[in-house]
Amino acid sequence: MRTILLLIASNIFMTIAWYGHLKWFEKTPLPKVILISWGIALLEYCFQVPANRIGYEVEGYSAFQLKMIQEIITLTIFCFFTILVLKEQLRWNHLVAFGFILVGAYFMFKKF
Template sequence: MLRTIVLLLLSNIFMTFAWYGHLKFKETALWKVILASWGIAFLEYCLQVPANRYGHQYFSAAQLKILQEVITLVVFAGFSIFYLKEGIRWNYLVAFGLIVLAVFFMFKKW
């Protein structure tokens, strides 16, 4: 179970850089950042696919997806603050809290 979470965390770090890392290099030709992003995304897939394969032993597909979304938001928040130097607003925190609430409902045994 921990292996799944670690792989999801690492894969989301790669994917966040693939999708948003180029924003600091706006002077670089678009085709170059697309190729670089695809290369980074390949590494993300090399982690994401095993994460889902291993994780499906413990979690349903829906649980894996919501877990991945929360990890994505945590990674993106850190990335946005520390790499892009953008702030987090109160409404972002409210939205994140609602997604955490979704995790509660997804994993709660009813």
């Protein structure tokens, strides 16, 4: 559970670092936006690295599983961010694509 919580925190910072400038810094010069994003991304890494270390060494996830968990969390947070902050509409094809990723996650964790 620690891994999941750390990945959620990490991905909130990542989404802000990667996409927040589209809303909050649209008139800021690009070099300044890059530096701001790097600062936010540093916070992301402060959560991401421990999440992967704990998930791999303590909680027993494989690297493949950690990546899949991270992608699902990333897409979930990105959807909320895009709808709430960027005011973009979530369409049916986005949901279908997300569903395919969830099917992939099922197979990632399925024991054969």
